[in-house]
Amino acid sequence: MKGLDVSVVQPDVIRDVVDQIWARMQDTAKDAVAGDHAQSDFRLVQPRSIGWCKVEVDLRVRRPSLRGRGFMNRKIVEDHMDGLAPHPSRLCCPSCGSHLERLAASWKCTSCKLQFSTPFGILCLAEHPSDDWGEFGEQRTRELLEDCERVSWQHGLERALCTFSDPLALLEYAVSPGRAGWWPLLNLQRSWRVLEIGSGWGAITFSLAPMVASVVACDLNLERLRFIKARALQDGVSNVQLLCWGGTSRLPFGDQEFDLVILNGVLEEAPLLGAGSPLANQRVLLREAARILAPEGQLLLAGHNRWSWRSVKSSRGYRRSFWGYKRLLRSAGFASRQAIIPLPNFQSFSAIVDPARKQMAEHFLAERGFSRCETLQLKVKSSLAPLLASSFGWIANRGRHQTSFLELLGSHAARMLSREVDTPIEYKKYRVTLRELITLELRVGTESQSVMVKIPLSAYSNLRTTLEYQSLSSLQGLLVSSAGWPEIPKPLTQGTFNKVPYFVQEALPGFSGARFLRHGPRAAAWKQLATDFIARLHLATQTPVNLDEATWNKAVMPHLDAGLRSTEQCTGVKAAHIRDYLLQELVGHSWPFVFSHGDYTPGNLLFDRKGLRLLGVIDWDRALLHSLPLIDLLHVLLSGRAQVEQARLSDLYGKALLEGLDKEDRQLVDSYFHRMGFSVSFSQLRAFLLIAWLFRVSMWVSPRESPWYGKLVWLQSNVEPSELWLKQLFGQLVHGHQNR
Numbered sequence: 186m187k188g189l190d191v192s193v194v195q196p197d198v199i200r201d202v203v204d205q206i207w208a209r210m211q212d213t214a215k216d217a218v219a220g221d222h223a224q225s226d227f228r229l230v231q232p233r234s235i236g237w238c239k240v241e242v243d244l245r246v247r248r249p250s251l252r253g254r255g256f257m258n259r260k261i262v263e264d265h266m267d268g269l270a271p272h273p274s275r276l277c278c279p280s281c282g283s284h285l286e287r288l289a290a291s292w293k294c295t296s297c298k299l300q301f302s303t304p305f306g307i308l309c310l311a312e313h314p315s316d317d318w319g320e321f322g323e324q325r326t327r328e329l330l331e332d333c334e335r336v337s338w339q340h341g342l343e344r345a346l347c348t349f350s351d352p353l354a355l356l357e358y359a360v361s362p363g364r365a366g367w368w369p370l371l372n373l374q375r376s377w378r379v380l381e382i383g384s385g386w387g388a389i390t391f392s393l394a395p396m397v398a399s400v401v402a403c404d405l406n407l408e409r410l411r412f413i414k415a416r417a418l419q420d421g422v423s424n425v426q427l428l429c430w431g432g433t434s435r436l437p438f439g440d441q442e443f444d445l446v447i448l449n450g451v452l453e454e455a456p457l458l459g460a461g462s463p464l465a466n467q468r469v470l471l472r473e474a475a476r477i478l479a480p481e482g483q484l485l486l487a488g489h490n491r492w493s494w495r496s497v498k499s500s501r502g503y504r505r506s507f508w509g510y511k512r513l514l515r516s517a518g519f520a521s522r523q524a525i526i527p528l529p530n531f532q533s534f535s536a537i538v539d540p541a542r543k544q545m546a547e548h549f550l551a552e553r554g555f556s557r558c559e560t561l562q563l564k565v566k567s568s569l570a571p572l573l574a575s576s577f578g579w580i581a582n583r584g585r586h587q588t589s590f591l592e593l594l595g596s597h598a599a600r601m602l603s604r605e606v607d608t609p610i611e612y613k614k615y616r617v618t619l620r621e622l623i624t625l626e627l628r629v630g631t632e633s634q635s636v637m638v639k640i641p642l643s644a645y646s647n648l649r650t651t652l653e654y655q656s657l658s659s660l661q662g663l664l665v666s667s668a669g670w671p672e673i674p675k676p677l678t679q680g681t682f683n684k685v686p687y688f689v690q691e692a693l694p695g696f697s698g699a700r701f702l703r704h705g706p707r708a709a710a711w712k713q714l715a716t717d718f719i720a721r722l723h724l725a726t727q728t729p730v731n732l733d734e735a736t737w738n739k740a741v742m743p744h745l746d747a748g749l750r751s752t753e754q755c756t757g758v759k760a761a762h763i764r765d766y767l768l769q770e771l772v773g774h775s776w777p778f779v780f781s782h783g784d785y786t787p788g789n790l791l792f793d794r795k796g797l798r799l800l801g802v803i804d805w806d807r808a809l810l811h812s813l814p815l816i817d818l819l820h821v822l823l824s825g826r827a828q829v830e831q832a833r834l835s836d837l838y839g840k841a842l843l844e845g846l847d848k849e850d851r852q853l854v855d856s857y858f859h860r861m862g863f864s865v866s867f868s869q870l871r872a873f874l875l876i877a878w879l880f881r882v883s884m885w886v887s888p889r890e891s892p893w894y895g896k897l898v899w900l901q902s903n904v905e906p907s908e909l910w911l912k913q914l915f916g917q918l919v920h921g922h923q924n925r
């Protein structure tokens with residue numbers, strides 16, 4: 186856990202606590218601790234529990250390792266934090282441009298003597314902070330902030346989002362690290378000082394903070410800054426500074442104070458903030474951004490395309506075209522400018538196309554269902570991409586073009602793979618998946634090996650990607666000849682580059698199974714192929730296990746536990762009941778334990794263009810080395826059905842549990858049994874179905890997912906009255922038992 190920067194707290198606030206610790210230490214080690222504690226270092230540690238801050242004191246005395254601890258009320262600390270930690274940048278008066286100095290509870294201009302207040306400990310340079318309550322409206326925003334500050338920011342957000350019809354979109358906007366998924370295209374350095382103008386709820390701020398020296402989050406909306414502050418305090422993020430400010434004429438910073446300035450969707454609003462013409466205001470804002478950037482600094486600018494066919498009907502407002510942005514940036518003093526196209530748009534994207542790399546646009550279009558396009562058509566379309574894209578990102582440099590982190594990582598990974606110095610690299614795809622992971626497809630070396638580089642954007646996705654790499658490695662060891670398994674990606678190398686973890690594995694060709702589900706004849710084909718593959722894998726990895734209670738507790742229970750507890754909470758059906766029922770059905774028999782994919786869904790299967798050949802199975806991050814058979818198969822059949830019928834997965838599990846499997850699925854399950862050489866009774870099949878569902882639930886609520894994100898997804902798609910079937914099932918079982 187990181188320490189809070191103690192310098193942001195006024196010293197007299199913690200002096201009492203430090204004095205107490207000091208006295209206690211003197212009591213316990215009288216001889217050793219002689220000296221003045223004015224020389225000591227203080228550190229505030231923010232624990233996860235609510236209400237208290239830990240103060241750690243390092244004393245530079247005769248024994249340098251002496252350390253004391255005390256506690257103080259977090260509220261007191263928060264009330265005395267001014268939010269803006271001291272940082273290298275000099276703040277300037279927005280009115281006259283002279284330096285600002287800090288007083289006890291406010292800031293003052295050294296020249297014109299204007300004073301600026303610090304409401305909620307946030308320096309406010311704005312004459313009128315925005316009273317736009319935005320997404321949540323006034324009442325709910327107040328409650329949200331209260332919850333955030335009183336309990337936790339996750340809790341506050343979750344409660345506020347519960348009432349939204351599409352909470353995920355809003356959640357993604359507010360906190361997804363994927364929203365900063367463009368950062369590898371910059372020349373990001375650990376020493377960078379970053380300014381984000383229009384930081385909103387801080388998704389980008391928090392994504393970048395761990396990778397740079399400092400981030401100044403600047404917004405006209407004081408409420409959102411309060412949210413950022415609560416989140417920073419609770420997560421122990423000590424290098425984020427807050428500033429309430431908005432305007433165009435003069436950015437309140439000295440020259441060359443930053444290495445990166447982010448204007449994400451802000452340029453379109455700039456015309457409303459200044460006095461001049463819209464275009465003039467935009468130009469002034471960009472010139473100011475150039476002024477406060479270091480000579481090697483970079484600007485990330487994102488906004489809508491004026492001429493996108495999507496924006497024709499809606500107001501074009503102050504949007505610019507590809508050439509419009511380019512001209513603006515040049516005239517503002519940015520010597521080199523590179524466009525990127527985030528898709529579907531800059532606010533929420535799952536892919537980034539670099540129009541300068543024509544192959545990238547072609548790969549993207551070819552995959553997007555322009556598959557029947559002739560090569561020539563593809564080429565034309567990909568060169569038109571810059572003109573028709575719905576929005577752009579721009580990476581502009583004050584000086585010459587800079588090599589991006591991605592290019593450096595690409596060459597590094599290529600060297601690791603081919604052991605040659607100048608390995609040619611072709612960039613194929615750049616994706617931001619699951620809101621937390623960047624995947625990059627490269628073609629490396631003279632033999633054109635296709636590889637997938639994964640860069641996790643959060644601790645959770647780092648854990649999942651690590652697990653996937655481990656699973657693929659053990660799978661490779663488990664299968665006698667991995668050459669016979671072209672469908673399974675081979676792990677190639679992993680490491681860290683500039684302290685950023687990365688993973689490289691073989692990239693498999695093919696199209697996601699999701700696109701074949703709705704095509705009648707092909708639908709049957711994909712199911713058969715999915716069944717064949719999983720039967721083959723399970724057959725190759727099986728070991729017979731006589732399932733007793735000890736094995737159950739060791740091999741099965743840990744993967745059900747979270748789901749059972751959560752189910753009990755939501756439905757009232759006792760976890761112990763479900764467990765006993767499952768034990769009764771399955772324990773005492775011999776089952777072939779297998780290597781299980783763990784998330785075997787149509788979306789994770791890759792097929793050829795016609796959907797007639799299975800080319801790959803991806804996303805092994807939830808794989809289990811030693812697990813019950815059949816679960817993977819049941820899951821792929823039911824989740825495929827859920828997509829075709831637009832039904833809730835949970836309902837389909839419930840239906841199958843109460844009424845048995847559909848005839849077509851039953852045949853596939855039978856063919857699986859035939860190949861594996863075992864079968865189950867109807868009541869045992871029910872137990873397997875229930876386990877498959879509980880695996881799924883456990884997966885969502887387990888700490889492998891971002892805990893709050895996973896839970897929300899799960900709540901949205903699985904709970905509510907749906908688990909009636911669970912109550913019904915257990916009603917039946919109890920009833921049947923009584924009748925016996």
Ligand SMILES: [Zn+2]
Nearest residue numbers: 278281294297
């Ligand atoms: Zn002034």
